[in-house]
Every structure is written in C-alpha cells, then in structure tokens.
Amino acid sequence: MEKRKLGRTGLDVSRIALGASPFGSVNRANDWDPFSIEGRRIAIATIHRALDLGINYIDTAPAYGTGHSETLIGEVMKTRRHECVLATKVWFELNRQAVIASVHDSLKRLQSDYIDVVQVHGRMYPVAEYEHIVHGGPLDALRELRDAGKIGFIGITTEEPWTALQFLPHPEFDVYQIAYNFIYQAAARHFLIEAAKACAGVVTMRTMTSGVLQRAAGYLAPEWQAARDLYEVSLKFVLADSRVHSALIGMRWPEEVDRNIRLADNWQPPIDFATLPRLTVDVYKAEDAA
Helix, strand or coil, rough: CEEEEHHHCCEEECCCEEEEEEHHHCCCCHHCCCHHHHHHHHHHHHHHHHHHHHCCCCCCCCCCCHHHHHHHHHHHHHHHHHHHHEEEEECCCCCCHHHHHHHHHHHHCCCCCCCCEEEEEECCCHHHHHHHHHCCCCCHHHHHHCCCEEEEEEEEEEEEEEHHHCCCCCCCEEEEECCCCCCCHHHEEEECHHHHHHHHHEEEEEHHHHHHHHHHHHCCCCCHHHHHHHHHHHHHHCCCCCCCCCCEEECCCHHHHHHHHHHHCCCCCCCCCCHHCHHHHHHHHHHHHC
C-alpha cells in the first residue's frame, strides 16, 4: 500500500485508512454486532488484516461504542503498536481537565503509552465553539499532553470544512479530518486550497459518502449499480486528489479490507483532481483548451 506524508507531521500514512466507527455500533440489516463474541472476533481479525496488507493509519474515538472501538483496537495494539499510526479523539465540549482524563482513558483502552494523533471531535464550529476549543481549555490540554509525550500531534474533525478554516492559523493543529467525497466537494473550493498552503495533514471522513450516493442512485437510476461500481468511483475520486493524504473507510470484515486494497493498490489517477474545474467558467475554459 502506497504511503503519503501526513502534511507537516512527517508521518507516513497509507492512502487508505481504517475507520473504526463500525467497531462501536450495531448494524442489524447487515448482521453486524461488534459487541457479540463473534462480532468481536471478526473486528479484531479485520484490524489484523488491514495491518497485514499495509493499511497503517487507524482512526477511532471514545464515542464509538463508549470506548468499545478503542478496546478492540487495543487488543491488536498489544503486539502490533509499532506497525501503525494511531489516531483517536476528544469531544469538543470538554474542558481542560476532562480532555486530559479522556486521553488517559483512551491510552488505557488502546493499550499504548502514546497516541500519534488526538483530534478534537466535532461536526462544525460556530464562533462560540471555536472560542471554547482555542481559549476554553481543550487546546491547552492537548498542548500539555503533547509536551508530556502522551500524544504526537493535534488534529480536529469536521463535517463542514468551511468552519475549519479558522483553525488553520493555529500551528498546533497539524491534522484535519474533513468531510469530502464525490457528492460533497465543498472543501475543494476553499479548505483544501488553504490546507495545502499550510502543509496541514488532511484525512477524509465520509470517503464513500456513507452510502448516500449508492442509496440515492438506487432510487433514481438503479441500473447504475449494475453498469458502474459507484463504490469504486467514490473511492477513486478521493484518492485522485493530491491534497488528501489518507482516506478513511469504515471496514467491518476482512473481506472489505481485501476489496479496498484491490481497488486502490497500484492504481494511479488519470489526473490530479486538485486541478479539476469546479466553476462553470473553468469548465468552459478546460473544454476550450482540450
């Protein structure tokens, strides 16, 4: 699996990352229960399979099953911690002391004495939430933990990349996990441009559109599913943008790991989608130049 530098962190991360949210939630429609004995066994096998095939970035959070996802990952970290870049989160509303406590709890569940990336876990950030994070305790706590060697780098997650722009002037935030995919491309118009200038690390959430594209297409044009693999298109869209360093994909079963590796390994995009026209006038210019 090809590796990319995670922005200015210098960390080498796989193009595909293992998103561990499914290890903390039940999906009965797909017969998935990571809290069952069999589900737990499969989840641990999936983590091992990802590491075996070169996926070295693992992203989790205490909110995923009230720590269950971290606990499952910890079972693997007992013997394979040195093989991966490990990322988790702290909820954005916490105060300084609660952030410190949350990270220490994550360290115990992950069975590790350090975490490579700890991210502020949020969705979008109006002014009040920005002020709380930067001046109300969370950032101070993460600095303290970083200086103590408990964490390597500080990051932040957002469903609305526009609201992450205000964090870019703060050099403490090295990694940004943003919603960016085939049907939600807003970040290409602003955040990805500015993040590249700042050499920030960029990881995508909702890489596969969380199934929204496939579900919508199933209603509107069911023949698309047979004629073209929308899953593959979604994955390759994100991998084709050079400003994205790693693309998170939630994976439950080892077979899902195998499928994603087959799609991505040794695949090279036809163009860099960072240069893809996003405005009508730019589309016209590109057509005229062709």
